Amino acid sequence: MNAAPADQIRLLDVQALDVRLTQLAHRRDKLPEHAEIRSLDAELAQQRDLLVAAQTEESDTAREQTKAEQDVDQVRQRAARDQQRLDSGKVTSPKDLESLQSEITSLARRQDDLETIVLEIMERHEAAQARAKELSAALEGLETKAADAAARRDAALREIDAEADSVRTERAEAATAIPADLLKLYEKLREQQGGVGAAQLYQRRCEGCRLELNITEVNEVRAAAPDAVVRCENCRRILVRTPKSGL
Structure with a gap:
């Protein structure tokens, strides 16, 4: 394949732009905010689970407290009725009086026991309330951090995407000046060679594989016509000659 030396050098410009696009894509994928957001998402999920557990305990202990207080009221009301009967003087049988007393x-003891239970449940309920409040505040703080990280990520992505759009436009313009067959070969090699299809020959070294050409290879390149499209014997990339090639 033959191509004007100027077209081959333009290929290096296209390659540089492709490298820049690859770098931008890598930068886009590896933004530190991505890892930060993943970590915060994991923390948020855990924090939400803890909050749900605390709120469930708060709700459960509230129901327990209501039930225990109702039990106390029932015992208190029963004791009040018994005391009223005792005080009314209507119960005259010694046996009935003894049974009533x-x-x-017994109801007084039962009431004491139930009131102790109520106090224990109240303590657990208050602890659950405090825990839920603490977890809710922590969750709010994490959500703020996550929103901030997402805003920073989105700003960085907009900046990268804007630059990538500009580079793609520049690349498209540069590619139009290159012969179709040379560009097709370059694209094929770029796909095969990890994104680099053309490399400069600099001081007798291929800038694609970073290997120096041996004397035989140097002589072959030196003898090639100026418009010949030369390939590196090591990596098979297009080897572009410039005044800095050391020939």
Whole structure:
């Protein structure tokens, strides 16, 4: 394949722009905000689970407290009715009086026990409330951090994408000046060679594979016509000659 030396040198400009696009894509994928957001998302998920557990405990203990307080009220009301009967003087049988007094005493003990249970449940409920409040505040803080990280990521992505759009436009303009067959070969080699299809021959070294040409290879390149499209014997990339090639 033959191509004017100027067209071959223009190929290096296209290659430089392709390298820049690859660098921008890598930078886009490896933004530190991506890892930060993933970490924050994991923390948020864990924090939400903890908050749900605390809120569930808060709700459960609230129901327990209501039920225990109702039990206390029932015992208190029963004791009040018994005391009222005792005080009314309507119960005259010694046996009935003894039974009634015994029940009042038993109900008093039961009320004490139930009130102790209520206090224990209240303590657990208050602890759950405090825990839920603490977790809610922590979650809000994490959500703020996540929103900030997302805003920074989006700003960085907009900047990268804007530069990439500019480079793609420049690349398209540069590619139009290169003969179709040379550009096709370059594209094929670029796909095969990890994104680099053309490299400068600099001081007898291929800038694609970074290997120096041996004397035989140098002589072959030196003897090639100026418009001949030379390939590196090591990496098979298009080897572009310039005044700095050391020939």
